[in-house]
Amino acid sequence: MTIDIGTRISIADAFDRLMKDGLPFRFTAYDGSSAGPEGAVIHMRLLNERGLSYLMTAPGDLGFARAYVAGDLELDGAHPGNPYDALVALKSQLKVKMPAPAEMLQIIRSLGFGNLKPPPPPPEEHLPKWRRALEGLRHSKGRDAAVIHHHYDVSNRFYEYVLGPSMTYTCAVFPEEAATLETAQFEKYDLVARKLGLEPGQRLLDLGCGWGGMVRHAARHYGVKVLGVTLSEQQAIWAQDAIKREGLEDLAEVRFLDYRDVTETDFDAISSIGLTEHIGVRNYHSYFAFVDSHLKTGGRFLNHCITRPDNRSMDTGHFIDRYVFPDGELTGVGRITTAIQDSGLEVRHVENLREHYALTLAGWSRNLEKHWDEARKEVSLGTAKVWGVYMAGSRLAFERNEIELHHVLAVKTDRDGEAGWPLRPTW
Incomplete structure (x- = not known):
């Protein structure tokens, strides 16, 4: 398949291409795109660009947590007090692959990596100033x-x-x-x-x-x-x-x-x-x-x-x-x-x-x-x-x-x- 690296793809398609076996749940992004099985119990909704920035500029679970806690990422089909089934799907079935260089460049362009900047963490993550000022004094009284x-x-x-x-x-x-x-x-x-x-x-x-x-x-x-x-x-x-x-x-x-x-x-x-x-x-x-x-x-x-x-x-x-x-x-x-x-x-x-x-x-x-x-x-x-x-x-x-x-x-x-x-x- 010939890939035109100048062609932008949708956000949902970009995430789907990063998965080895495809998305195991339904995923909908703020650009209107969707991917994953339509009848899936779990439906993940990425609501805005800030949520995308959280996902792409923080490692692993931290980016997901920031987007979810801030309200920029929603999980339909999972109660927020007990999202166990959703996490099982996320941790058990998500297998990331490394696409070919040309496809990876197309994904990068589509997700706007060059323009993404880490937004401030949600208020719940804010820690007191002692954390930054006393980093060398871990476990002091x-x-x-x-x-x-x-x-x-x-x-x-x-x-x-x-x-x-x-x-x-x-x-x-x-x-x-x-x-x-x-x-x-x-x-x-x-x-x-x-x-x-x-x-x-x-x-x-x-x-x-x-x-x-x-x-x-x-x-x-x-x-x-x-x-x-x-x-x-x-x-x-x-x-x-x-x-x-x-x-x-x-x-x-x-x-x-x-x-x-x-x-x-x-x-x-x-x-x-x-x-x-x-x-x-x-x-x-x-x-x-x-x-x-x-x-x-x-x-x-x-x-x-x-x-x-x-x-x-x-x-x-x-x-x-x-x-x-x-x-x-x-x-x-x-x-x-x-x-x-x-x-x-x-x-x-x-x-x-x-x-x-x-x-x-x-x-x-x-x-x-x-x-x-x-x-x-x-x-x-x-x-x-x-x-x-x-x-x-x-x-x-x-x-x-x-x-x-x-x-x-x-x-x-x-x-x-x-x-x-x-x-x-x-x-």
Whole structure:
């Protein structure tokens, strides 16, 4: 076929030519062109040139997210609170090819690469000035506080709609696949408590305690005196109110505090549920050394965090870093267990709960879809759409083993290697 490189083609045709097997969904562009199967469940609409600029001037998922969040790209057939099916189609069936040079030049001319300029990011992506000014101070106390504020101090009411009554923003453990999200979150906290061997009268430190779910569970069901710390002021306020409502003030406390500023020591147990992802791989040594120094001899430590299927460290990706978890970093469970061992603790048990997180995210997505109108009153449309894409995309990543979720249980032995509990835990 002879290609006239001077002839411009439509936007839809240009995108279709870039796909190895063609577009798996219907695509319509603002120039009136369309491509892809007419009866497709998913219909992607590119509404304007700004959306095209987002797609073509930012890498991968970031360009798509910017166009979608800004309202320049729409997905018909997918609820914005739960666009899982659309993401399956996008990630499973889109296979990009490299056209012949003449055809590629024609595509470039048609898409107007020479005239495309990166538009400003949508408001939801804007990060505080500290991000630019303090780029070299990643995971300093000030920067970590700002990162947590960016993600968690959105709206407690919004989180209530998404997370449900447990107000738990970490992987649940499903005793059976059909279990409710609330049952599974209860089981998660109880599993952690059983692994830690909690008993009445003991002291537990919960690092990155969120809205105090583990704090209140351990106090109510195990009679443990618990201190939880979080860098989110809104979480701390909500958690303290919940502690008062439930009459647990004598046993439970949540502080708005950096874990590095905890002065109490000799805890019988320490739990870290969903915090390790935020501290940075380079800081593992100091983090687990903190845990070791705050545990009494014979004390147990449970680390619960998102991991990678290999032991290379990697940022969470452009979209999640800009919109969801600034400065997040993941690595494999092997690197985490090594760091825990190097701190002086003895690792006793490791468990992968990957599929449980996929089920957890499916539940959160259903909640957001169900409460979409109420949630929209708490945050901007762009922020709500970010959450829809983030949770659906994360669910897909857990299902495909692109990311995992591990429990690592360790104990602080005495000089003779004694830990005061059976070699093989019995939970």
